Amino acid sequence: MLPFSKTRPNPDDAGGDVPAVRSWNWRGAVLAVLGVVTFGVAILSVSVSYQILEPRFGGWAVPTVFALDALCVVFQATEVLAGNNGARARRVRAAGLFLTAVNAAVPTAELLTRDGSTGVDLAVVLTPLAIVATKTAWWVALPALGRRASASTRQRIDAKRQQVADRLEEMEADAAHRIELLQLARGLEERVAKAETAYRLSVLKTQESMTKRLHSQARATEKTTASKALPASVAAIALPVLEEWTPERPALSVGRPALVPQVSTGMGSEPSHETTRAVTLDEVAAVAGVPVPVPGVPLTDDQLSVVLRHLRYSRDPPMSYRQAARAFRQAGYMGSQQRIRLEWAALMTHEGEASEDDAEEEAADA
Structure with a gap:
C-alpha cells in the first residue's frame, strides 16, 4: 500500500467528472515502510534458509523456503486488511506467528548445530533477529492503525x-x-x-x-489611699445629673478682695495689721462661671463685667469709672465705651456703691 491514495471522480456528483487528487495518508505511509522492511527481511530469510536447507533437501529447498516466506507475507497482509477487527485477524495472526517462529527457527538451529571451527556467518546470526524484530514491529504498530478510512x-x-x-x-x-x-x-x-x-x-x-505602668500606679495609689484617707465630706459632694443639671452662677462677694489692711484687737495687746491675698482674674471668672477673659479677643457682657469688677478692686481704694476704663484699655481688652459704661453702671447698682464722682465721670465721658 502506497502512502498516496488516489481519489476517483464520483459519477453521482452533480458537477460531473472531478479531477483525481492525491492526498497524503499517514496510515499508508506506515504500512509502506513496514512492508518494505518486511520484504527486505523476507529476501534475507529466503537467501539464508535456502543456503541452509539446499544441502539437505536439494531442489525441494526452493519451494519450501518460498512457501514459508510467501505465506508469512500473505498472513501479515491479511492481518493488515482485517484492520482492528480482532475476530477476523485472530487466526491469521496465529498462523503468522507460527510461520515467523519456523522461519526464525531455521537459522537458529543452524547456529546451534554448526561446528565452531567453521566460523559464524553474520547473515545467519542476523536473520532470526530480523524476522522476530519485524514481526514485533507489526505486532506493536498494526493495532494502532485501525481500519482504512476515506478522506472525508x-x-x-x-x-x-x-x-x-x-x-x-x-x-x-x-x-x-x-x-x-x-x-x-x-x-x-x-x-x-x-x-x-x-x-x-x-x-x-x-x-x-x-x-x-497601671499596675505600678495602682500600687502607689493604694498606698496613698491607705495612708491618706479622704474625709466623708468629699464623698458627700453630689455629682451633676445630665437631665437635672442647670448652670448656676454663684454671687460674687461684695467685699473688697484687694490687699486691705485689717485691724484686730486682743485682750491686753496692741492693734495688729493683717493683709489678705489679692483675688486673680481667673478666680473671679471661675466664681462668675464664665470663660477667662483674654486681651485682644471680643468679650461677652459677663466677661466685661468680670474684668471691670477685677480692675475696680485690684487696688485700695477701689478704682473709679475713669480709672477702670483707662486700665481696661491699657490691659488690651476689647469693648466699646458704651458697653463699658453700661456694665459699670450695672456693677455699681448691684453693689449699691455708686458715688457722685463716678456719676460725674460717666456724664463727662458721655
Missing part, C-alpha cells in the same frame, strides 16, 4: 482531534494560570499573615507596657 472521514476525525487538542491545551493553560494565581495568593497571604502577626505583637507589647 479522516478530515472529520482530524477536526475532532484538533478540537480535543485545542481543548486540552486550553485546560493546560487554565491550570497553569490557576497554579500561578494560587502561588501568588499564597505569597500574599504569607505577607499579610506576617504583617498581622507583627501588628498583634506590637499591640500586645503596648498592652503589656500599659499594664505594668
Whole structure:
C-alpha cells in the first residue's frame, strides 16, 4: 500500500467528472515502510534458509523456503486488511506467528548445530533477529492503525482531534494560570499573615507596657489611699445629673478682695495689721462661671463685667469709672465705651456703691 491514495471522480456528483487528487495518508505511509522492511527481511530469510536447507533437501529447498516466506507475507497482509477487527485477524495472526517462529527457527538451529571451527556467518546470526524484530514491529504498530478510512472521514476525525487538542491545551493553560494565581495568593497571604502577626505583637507589647505602668500606679495609689484617707465630706459632694443639671452662677462677694489692711484687737495687746491675698482674674471668672477673659479677643457682657469688677478692686481704694476704663484699655481688652459704661453702671447698682464722682465721670465721658 502506497502512502498516496488516489481519489476517483464520483459519477453521482452533480458537477460531473472531478479531477483525481492525491492526498497524503499517514496510515499508508506506515504500512509502506513496514512492508518494505518486511520484504527486505523476507529476501534475507529466503537467501539464508535456502543456503541452509539446499544441502539437505536439494531442489525441494526452493519451494519450501518460498512457501514459508510467501505465506508469512500473505498472513501479515491479511492481518493488515482485517484492520482492528480482532475476530477476523485472530487466526491469521496465529498462523503468522507460527510461520515467523519456523522461519526464525531455521537459522537458529543452524547456529546451534554448526561446528565452531567453521566460523559464524553474520547473515545467519542476523536473520532470526530480523524476522522476530519485524514481526514485533507489526505486532506493536498494526493495532494502532485501525481500519482504512476515506478522506472525508479522516478530515472529520482530524477536526475532532484538533478540537480535543485545542481543548486540552486550553485546560493546560487554565491550570497553569490557576497554579500561578494560587502561588501568588499564597505569597500574599504569607505577607499579610506576617504583617498581622507583627501588628498583634506590637499591640500586645503596648498592652503589656500599659499594664505594668497601671499596675505600678495602682500600687502607689493604694498606698496613698491607705495612708491618706479622704474625709466623708468629699464623698458627700453630689455629682451633676445630665437631665437635672442647670448652670448656676454663684454671687460674687461684695467685699473688697484687694490687699486691705485689717485691724484686730486682743485682750491686753496692741492693734495688729493683717493683709489678705489679692483675688486673680481667673478666680473671679471661675466664681462668675464664665470663660477667662483674654486681651485682644471680643468679650461677652459677663466677661466685661468680670474684668471691670477685677480692675475696680485690684487696688485700695477701689478704682473709679475713669480709672477702670483707662486700665481696661491699657490691659488690651476689647469693648466699646458704651458697653463699658453700661456694665459699670450695672456693677455699681448691684453693689449699691455708686458715688457722685463716678456719676460725674460717666456724664463727662458721655
